[in-house]
Amino acid sequence: MQRFEGRVALITGASRGIGLAIAERIVAEGGSVVITGRKQEALDAAVAALGPNALGAAGRADDADHRAATLALVAERFGRLDHLVNNAGINPAYGPLAQVGVDVMRKTLEVNVIAALEWARDAISSGLLGDGGSIVNISSISGVAAAPGIGFYGVSKGALITLTLQQAAEFAPGIRVNAVAPAVIKTDFARALYEGHEAEAAAQYPLKRLGEPADVAGPVAFLLSADAAWITGQTLVIDGGASAGSIL
Numbered sequence: 375m376q377r378f379e380g381r382v383a384l385i386t387g388a389s390r391g392i393g394l395a396i397a398e399r400i401v402a403e404g405g406s407v408v409i410t411g412r413k414q415e416a417l418d419a420a421v422a423a424l425g426p427n428a429l430g431a432a433g434r435a436d437d438a439d440h441r442a443a444t445l446a447l448v449a450e451r452f453g454r455l456d457h458l459v460n461n462a463g464i465n466p467a468y469g470p471l472a473q474v475g476v477d478v479m480r481k482t483l484e485v486n487v488i489a490a491l492e493w494a495r496d497a498i499s500s501g502l503l504g505d506g507g508s509i510v511n512i513s514s515i516s517g518v519a520a521a522p523g524i525g526f527y528g529v530s531k532g533a534l535i536t537l538t539l540q541q542a543a544e545f546a547p548g549i550r551v552n553a554v555a556p557a558v559i560k561t562d563f564a565r566a567l568y569e570g571h572e573a574e575a576a577a578q579y580p581l582k583r584l585g586e587p588a589d590v591a592g593p594v595a596f597l598l599s600a601d602a603a604w605i606t607g608q609t610l611v612i613d614g615g616a617s618a619g620s621i622l
Contacts, residue, residue: 377599378405382452384444385409385506386435386493387462389416392512393425395587398564399595401427410435410462436461436489445500457598459496460490460534461512465527465563468615486530494551504548508598511538511588512551515613516607518555531555535609542607543560550606552597557613558585559585 378400387393389411397407397420406427411417417430418532431447433440448455464485467478475607490511494502497509516524516532534553534621541551557573558568566583576583596602611617 376404377595377601378403381456382406382408382448382454383457384448384455384493384497385459386447386489387411387463388459389413389420389430391563392556392559392587393461394420394457394591394596395591396461397424397428399588399591400598401425403595405457406452408444410444410452417512434485435493436484438492441493441496445496445545447454449500455497455500456503456507458493458502458509459512459594460493460509462489463512463531463563465524467526468523469526472523474604479526482526482530483533486527487533487537490534491541494541496547498545498549503541503547506600506603507549507579509541509545509549509551510594510597511535511541511551512594513538513553513555513609515555515582515611515616518609518611519617538609539607541555546606550597550602551604552602552607552611554590554593554597555609555613556585556590556609557611557616559587559590561587574579577618579613580618583614585614 383400385393385397388397388409397409399426400407408429414432417432421428421430431444467474511534513534515530517527517535537549538553560571561576
């Protein structure tokens, strides 16, 4: 399939993991991508691997100057923007809610929620195309269920799901907005949730394995594409069947 031929996607936090897998999928289907990340060296390596249809812009997701510079790069190089993926996120605190510092909570919301809204608003102001334009926000299973140990991260991802609903209502009919909520995906970001006990962690899922970045990239590509032209305001849970539960 070449669902993204002639189209341009901006993906935040995409120097590795889920974001990079999404970029790989879009490029494989004929699209061009601009990816962001905090570390220049990792970003350069990702761009080199993606090939000539990729550009990188280093910076923090919650930095307004970085957003402006990135969108200017998109306009200069490609002259259009069709898709936005808000993948950048942080989880600087592990432990119960009672122990999370206020500054950590504020920073988590700034990056995981407010920056996602700001990227969308700035992208639209910079010409994110209507009539086929689309946004996907990367939430988490922790945003729809209790997640001991990463509770405030879950709070932020729940807020991102609500933001998705509001954006879908306000940006329609020209731009569709959806979200995905993955369970544990084998990335450096989630390593603390499975390292040293991967088999035990995987056994909790009906499909008996942890997710891979490509397991998220495929559904995101679908939601971005014209195949999902009548889908907006939805959150797709990607959890290896965990939410199906069992009565046995």
